[in-house]
Amino acid sequence: MSVYLSNYWSLYSEFIHVFKELKYRDIPLALMTNFYQQINDELRSNMEQEDFAAKLNNPGIKELSGIQPFFDKMTAPLNRTFKTNSKGKLLVNLDYTRISEKTLNEHFSPDHTLILSRSRAPEYFGIPNLYIGNFKGDTRSAAEELVQSAASIFAKYEEHPAYGHPFFSQTFIKRIPGIIDTIETVFNLYDQNPVGAVLIGTTEDVVSRSLAIIGGMKGIPGICLQHGILMGEEAFIPVFSSHVGVYGEYEKAWYVTRGLEEQRIAVIGHPRYDEIFASTRQPDPAIFEAFDLDPDKITLLVATGPQLDARKIQTLVTELVAGGQFQVIIKPHPWELSKKLISLYTDLEQKHKSVHVIQDRKVDTRDLILHSDGVIATLSTVALEGLLFNKPVFVYYFITANREYDYYNTLENYIQNEPEELINTVSLYFTTEEEKLKYEEVKKRFLLHSYQVRHSGEELLHLIHQLMERYNHEHK
Structure with a gap:
């Protein structure tokens, strides 16, 4: 690892340890923030220095292979064994999955699929659509309490190289109401709809991350597709879904090196590229x-x-x-x-x-x-x-x-x-x-x-079928 990335993972793991008791619905809020966005240019520059790690008190990640195991240990108490839901449908989060209308119509039956989106439309491409806003609850009281708790924790670390940094602390604190609102929304969504598996396009955003983590809490397997080539690793790991679908063998080796279990990785390409091979x-x-x-x-x-x-x-x-x-x-x-x-x-x-x-x-x-x-x-x-x-x-x-x-x-x-x-x-x-x-x-x-996969939509459907055990993949 570079000096910066070594310090990044050390700081990230320490942050989760310090804020581990700040929870909503048993979920540590520190797991729900897109951590690298709390780091501005000034802090990033400091983290590129060799002596930054010496200023940390309790880093939990010290080597490349320890990245994913650290986060798995944090989420393990939340997870339930995956179970088959005879009435469960595939939930596709429309944001970031980048699956075309053609692929959805070819491979995903409207009888066994639900789209989740920010639109009030009753359906997308013939598939029933769930408007995420319909599942919100009132979380204002809980948010106020947790914001105060977070501020109290930060106040104890005024001399810390990151927690004492106003941009870092305020970014996290400002996100807390949105994180809590999203957690409540996703719990309500799962409680009110029969979901057998969930498909997301990233876990950088709080909705997708909540779908994956809360899905794990309810015994629902999740697949996170690869949203781009692996450049900024902070955008791809840790993995919060039960499985990841990756482009090729490069990514599989990349994840294994960082401690992700091989059986959680599926080389399936991405449906967004299928049209390249089929295009006329x-x-x-x-x-x-x-x-x-x-x-x-x-x-x-x-x-x-x-x-x-x-x-x-x-x-x-x-x-x-x-x-x-x-x-x-x-x-x-x-x-x-x-x-x-x-x-x-x-x-x-x-x-x-x-x-x-x-x-x-x-x-x-x-x-x-x-x-x-x-x-x-x-x-x-x-x-x-x-x-x-x-x-x-x-x-x-x-x-x-x-x-x-x-x-x-x-x-x-x-x-x-x-x-x-x-x-x-x-x-x-x-x-x-x-x-x-x-x-x-x-x-x-x-x-x-x-990249060797020419029919990623079919490979994805096969993976979903394996995870759901009963997913009906008849064409529309």
Whole structure:
């Protein structure tokens, strides 16, 4: 582990120990907060220092393999043995699962499935919908009491490097009413509906985490799908559901290394990618006109992301289009668009006729991949999607981070830290057949461990059937 991650897990485990008696419905509230969001830049910088751990009193995680076992020990007293519910239905939390209408209609019967959403609509895609707001209860009194208790605990740790930090303490305290409200809501939901299994897309948000933890308390198995490639590990572990569905063997090994039992991991891919393999979409010439593209140039999609080295990005794009062979479509990360942090890209667009920036968030990234001759991406899911679309993909490692990311390392020289090296690799690929053959072998080896599932919807249904034992998976 990096220094930061070692300190992160030490602090997280100590936080849970200190606040273990702060509970609602027997659930420690410290388990319910998305912990890394309580850490601001100042505290994060402190946690990157070697001596930070010496300031902690009771860290419970000291090595990589101890991460998941620590949290399993915390949730063990809550869990009941999973039981078969003859009337139980599959509950699909609509947020973050990213399952298309086509997949839902193909694999999930409306007679045996419930959708949970923030919509009051009676159904989604023909499947009965439960509006989460209908299950709320009055938790104001309990919230006030627990907020005061939390403040009293923090008051004892004014000199602590994290608990004495106003941002850290106030973020947690402000979340308490929402956490308690969600716990009560999910208990009511399960009490009023026959649920045999629950499907969620992440456990970063309090609703999904509550569905998983309270499901465990009621003997209901849960499956958490993988919502993106494993980059920020704080977003993927600890695991609170009984099972996780992962993309490939890379993720399986990743979780096992962090102490998750192998039998809780299912390599099933993700249904969101099934359409890539089944798609009959063809390039539309109108796209070139819409984005003012030159059909005679090689079109490269450049997908960006937060915390990139601006100088390197500028060099990469400028030198790519300088020779006249390439034109570049820049697709900013949604976070950059929401924060209006795209001036670097729009400046490049103004300077170079062959640079085009996509500012419309409604534009489907997959359409851009389909209409490109190659994809240049940071350490993101877009690179994986490009590979699954069978496009040549070149990865740039231009981010500043407090840990190493190795997901794309097996792409060999098709991942580079310097723009000049990446430009040379891209140019070589598009000028020599030998390089294209070499790339194909590298790509095959990468996908062998990263993504092999072409019918994830079927694999997911099979896993659900195994867990529920009686799930009726007749097609609609």
